[in-house]
Amino acid sequence: MSGGRLAGRYTLIRPLGSGGMGKVWLARDEMLDREVAVKELTLPEGLDEQGRAEAVARAAREAQATAQLRHPGVVALHDVLVEYGRPWLIMELLRGRTLGEAIAQDGPLPPSTVARIGADVLEALTAAHSRGLQHRDVKPGNVFLTDSGRVVLTDFGIARQEGQATLTQAGLMIGSPGFIAPERLEGEPGGPPSDLWSLGATLYAAAEGVSVYEGSAMERIQATLTLPPRPPHRSGPLAPVLTAMMARHPAARPDPWSTVHALRQVAAGQEAPVLAGQDLTVPGRVGRRRGWLVWAIPATAVVVAAAVAAAVIFWRPSGPPTAFTLPVDxxxxxxxxxxxxxxxxxxxxxxxxxxxxxxxxxxxxxxxxxxxxxxxxxxxxxxxxxxxxxxxxxxxxxxxxxxxxxxxxxxxxxxxxxxxxxxxxxxxxxxxxxxxxxxxxxxxxxxxxxxxxxxxxxxxxxxxxxxxxxxxxxxxxxxxxxxxxxxxxxxxxxxxxxxxxxx
Known part of the structure; x- marks a missing residue:
């Protein structure tokens, strides 16, 4: 395929990497005379013609949702094409290395560096969440550290927009074992707090040099479901922030802006403030007082007692709430x-x-x-x-x-x-x-x-x-x-x- 051209405009130069979702190519946009990254999405095997058409349509919708994001911490999506019977995403070309590669090459990173990376990623995630888009695969390999110092969250290929199925839902696990929040492993759709848990696990790996759960994929899944996160030992002032982010119960995880503030404090060499989860005993407690978004437990992570007296809203300063995620009394x-x-x-x-x-x-x-x-x-x-x-x-x-x-x-x-x-x-x-x-x-x-x-x-x-x-x-x-x-x-x-x- 090298040397091939898409839409008469994008010339594929050479592969940059591949994974379960497809292959990434270095390409040149001949019209704008610039290099871009092109992601060739792989469709699940065994799909009939209608199934392939539906999968392509879903990929296009996901691309449209991702394209709405305009944030320095989110890789920019320029275009989406359907050629050779499969979708192609045209993205900005990033130069640098992933956080996963940095950990493998350098070992544990300083807590202040990890905290800065985490704050940047969380701000990008919050921008996505405000548009109803979950990432669902936050992990070191999807955090990119550019040569210019920019931290970019990549690969929204399995992101889930509210109300839409995704390209990888049929028959495949959504996410990477060891970085999937426990409530999602239990079959729940998850939500922003699930992405927060995954980011906590990602930062844990960066600061500790090892994943919070190790072993085979099944062993990591089993451990996530049954064991508390291994206490961090190298993370210094970042340790309590990581612990709060990876609380077993989503309602015990802190809201995003408190977490960003705590991470910025650690990045500046200061002690992090104490982070608390949402108080479920006081109806109506969570919400506007802190600004843009407040998180709490996805509804089905509670074994439904219909009388649980709380409803939680993802709230923006104006307009209606975005989503209720707790059982409503x-x-x-x-x-x-x-x-x-x-x-x-x-x-x-x-x-x-x-x-x-x-x-x-x-x-x-x-x-x-x-x-x-x-x-x-x-x-x-x-x-x-x-x-x-x-x-x-x-x-x-x-x-x-x-x-x-x-x-x-x-x-x-x-x-x-x-x-x-x-x-x-x-x-x-x-x-x-x-x-x-x-x-x-x-x-x-x-x-x-x-x-x-x-x-x-x-x-x-x-x-x-x-x-x-x-x-x-x-x-x-x-x-x-x-x-x-x-x-x-x-x-x-x-x-x-x-x-x-x-x-």
């Missing part, structure tokens, strides 16, 4: 005072939480009921996702639209709510869905009516990666149809405010 989304107001009850009932597994909805619900009235909140999920907070904004959007389409198929339904005295089943007419504004990022409402009057109003909205359904029902004839609608809308706004306040 659905019963905590309305306060007793709010429940009392909605149900017109001086003694508001406690919420009853339950799993919902119906034809029209799946998720975690909380219901507050008195005789003749009830309000319910459901955090919904799609059938492909284990928990509501495991969805992505994209999959949540699809779920919202699918629910709207499902509702529109039926003019009526058989309805009951025995806890409020509606033992039924009764026939209820389903009203048309109406667009919703001012609650969440998108949504809609509809009503159930019988004998010419509305008795139930339902609000669906999406906030980041959560789809929330709020339903208010009254059997009394006194409220007007508009009052029923407004009561449901008020409850929906209160749940949204509760979710945002936790950020």
């Amino acid at each position: 659905v019963c905590g989304l309305l306060t007793p005072a709010q429940v009392g107001e909605v149900l017109d009850s001086g003694q508001p009932p406690k919420g009853v939480q339950s799993a919902v597994e119906g034809a029209d909805r799946i998720g975690v619900a909380c219901n507050w009921t008195v005789q003749g009235r009830g309000v319910g909140v459901v955090a919904q999920r799609d059938s492909d996702t284990p928990h509501p907070w495991s969805m992505t904004p994209e999959s949540a959007h699809r779920l919202l639209e699918n629910q709207r389409a499902y509702i529109g198929k039926f003019p009526e339904l058989q309805w009951s709510w025995k806890e409020i005295g509606a033992k039924g089943p009764f026939t209820a007419q389903i009203g048309k869905t109406k667009p919703l504004q001012g609650v969440g990022e998108e949504g809609y409402t509809y009503e159930l009516s019988a004998q010419g009057r509305v008795h139930t109003a339902v609000v669906y909205y999406r906030l980041a990666n959560l789809v929330i359904q709020v339903e208010f029902t009254t059997l009394a004839s006194r409220p007007t149809d508009d009052q029923v609608r407004q009561t449901a809308l008020t409850a929906a706004r209160q749940t949204e405010q509760a979710l945002r306040s936790q950020g």
Whole structure:
């Protein structure tokens, strides 16, 4: 292939290296008269024509996501091509060596040097995370030290954009044993805290000269799942930072900016401040107070007790949260005072939480009921996702639209709510869905009516990666149809405010 030309523009000169994801070539961009790196992506064996087309399409999407990143710590992607039936990524050419090569050639690096490298990489990772992109293969071989002193995170080839499958998901392990966070080894999708763990393992190898877990691939996997990280001995003031970054429980890992600050302190020859993970005992504690992003445990790393009272947000200074990643305490989304107001009850009932597994909805619900009235909140999920907070904004959007389409198929339904005295089943007419504004990022409402009057109003909205359904029902004839609608809308706004306040 040397001497070949891609797109009539990029001339391949010679291979620079190869790995499981493909081969990297030195090439020349004839149009701009500059040298570039070209990555030839290898597609999994055994794919039929449709499978290859889908894999190429996924690679193109991943390239588009990576191309959105503009950060000195992320290798720049110039172009993506599909030729000879496979994808080719055109990237900036870096001159220098990888951190893995530096460790192999020089042995353990000074803690201050490792800390500077770590801070640079973490800032690059945070830029990626802010766009919903996880790296998933942070390791010494993917940290490049340029001759000019720049630290660059490379190889987003197995990066995962929220809501998208990736080129290497089918049948392959995503990541490198010994540098994969334990929650991902347990089958969870992971998140920014998983990249943080991998960076901690990478810096450990640089400062200690050996990996935190050694042995065969299976031995490293087993050790990661069952053993705490080996205490660092050569890392000096960097040691407590590494320990915090590689905490077994993702919620115990520190947030990114506190970690960057600690690494910069060590790089400057100072003691690192004490790093703490997220406090899961105080709902709404994590979020805006520290700035751009706050991390905590991916939802499914907790064995789901649906009543865990925390929801964690990746937050930017303005706009909606990016993703909820912890189990949401659905019963905590309305306060007793709010429940009392909605149900017109001086003694508001406690919420009853339950799993919902119906034809029209799946998720975690909380219901507050008195005789003749009830309000319910459901955090919904799609059938492909284990928990509501495991969805992505994209999959949540699809779920919202699918629910709207499902509702529109039926003019009526058989309805009951025995806890409020509606033992039924009764026939209820389903009203048309109406667009919703001012609650969440998108949504809609509809009503159930019988004998010419509305008795139930339902609000669906999406906030980041959560789809929330709020339903208010009254059997009394006194409220007007508009009052029923407004009561449901008020409850929906209160749940949204509760979710945002936790950020």
